[in-house]
Amino acid sequence: MALTNCPSCNKRISDKAEACPHCEFRLSGLSEEELNREWSHAVQARRDKLISQSMLALLIAIAAFTYFFIEQPIPGTWQSHTANALMLIGVVWFVINRVRIMFLKRSRR
Numbered sequence: 001m002a003l004t005n006c007p008s009c010n011k012r013i014s015d016k017a018e019a020c021p022h023c024e025f026r027l028s029g030l031s032e033e034e035l036n037r038e039w040s041h042a043v044q045a046r047r048d049k050l051i052s053q054s055m056l057a058l059l060i061a062i063a064a065f066t067y068f069f070i071e072q073p074i075p076g077t078w079q080s081h082t083a084n085a086l087m088l089i090g091v092v093w094f095v096i097n098r099v100r101i102m103f104l105k106r107s108r109r
């Protein structure tokens with residue numbers, strides 16, 4: 001019994017399973033070609049989601065950065081802390097999403 005990834009939800013499943021036990025995606029009766037097509041659709045959908053998340057993260061970082069330079073909040077105030085935190089969150093979130101996009105293609109098998 002070999003393990004493969006569900007084309008729909010990307011969880012580890014048996015390649016003998018008739019349907020995915022996690023998301024009930026039908027696997028039996030699908031040719032290798034159809035499975036690959038399902039797979040690339042799923043990867044594309046996940047990538048699109050990650051790309052929009054990373055864009056949102058970048059936007060948050062840029063907004064916080066812009067606020068910091070235009071308003072120049074006094075260090076130690078909550079405005080300054082909030083701007084710093086948002087900048088950090090935005091950058092970290094952006095990096096995490098880019099790394100996840102990078103690993104997305106290689107995650108099969």
Ligand SMILES: [Zn+2]
Pocket residue numbers: 006007008009010011020021022023024025
């Ligand atoms: Zn599944």
